[in-house]
Ligand SMILES: *[C@@H]1O[C@H](CO)[C@@H](O)[C@H](O)[C@H]1NC(C)=O
């Protein structure tokens with residue numbers, strides 16, 4: 073099966089729209105990534121999954137394209153999970169009360185693919201649930217750096233997605249590699265990542281998960297090509313740090329009853 077995929081990869085180039093994609097990885101040690109959030113996203117007729125990560129007890133970061141669906145969309149976050157098909161004692165299920173989608177997000181080309189979610193209540197921080205710090209404006213990864221990505225996405229081209237959290241190590245690549253494959257690749261706002269041996273990659277359902285380098289989140293799973301494992305595009309968090317900080321500050325204002333944005 074893998075060999076067949078590798079052969080098709082060489083000839084077919086199809087963009088895969090929507091929720092991103094872990095292949096070639098391994099099962100994560102349960103609860104070794106306590107910042108990971110499982111997102112259940114729903115409109116009246118459809119349900120899909122994405123990844124996300126806790127950056128403050130009341131805030132989860134993810135990809136904007138995860139909620140790019142018709143109708144009114146609701147998001148529920150599950151923290152402290154390993155196997156999402158089981159009712160684990162460690163899980164905390166918290167509804168999202170507000171979605172901050174980047175105002176310049178564009179589904180076409182995946183620009184500014186970032187979304188901040190405000191949780192209905194603060195998560196309880198314990199051995200299973202913990203926030204992770206993220207890159208500041210002046211903090212960058214370099215080509216050749218090794219990072220990890222984790223998610224509950226598909227483990228091959230076909231469904232089903234994974235019940236248990238999977239993880240994979242991927243390398244930061246030169247911008248040029250992505251520019252050759254993605255016409256809308258923007259080095260200031262995106263990070264080019266991947267396994268040049270084309271054995272490891274993220275897959276559908278992994279979107280929104282963090283690219284973690286040296287214990288800090290630097291990227292968000294954003295785009296890839298359906299039948300290609302390499303390269304893939306992540307949202308560059310450092311570029312959006314001021315926007316994230318501004319939105320996080322607004323959480324407190326919204327909490328004041330009667331303030332204009334307290335809906
Ligand atoms: C839910 O979203 C899907 C994907 O965008 C769409 O096809 C479907 O029509 C939507 N359902 C409603 C009720 O809007």
Ligand SMILES: *[C@@H]1O[C@H](CO)[C@@H](O)[C@H](O)[C@H]1NC(C)=O
Nearest residue numbers: 127128129202203204205206
């Ligand atoms: C987790 O969130 C708290 C509250 O905002 C913050 O003080 C702390 O620095 C965060 N921890 C990490 C690792 O970012």
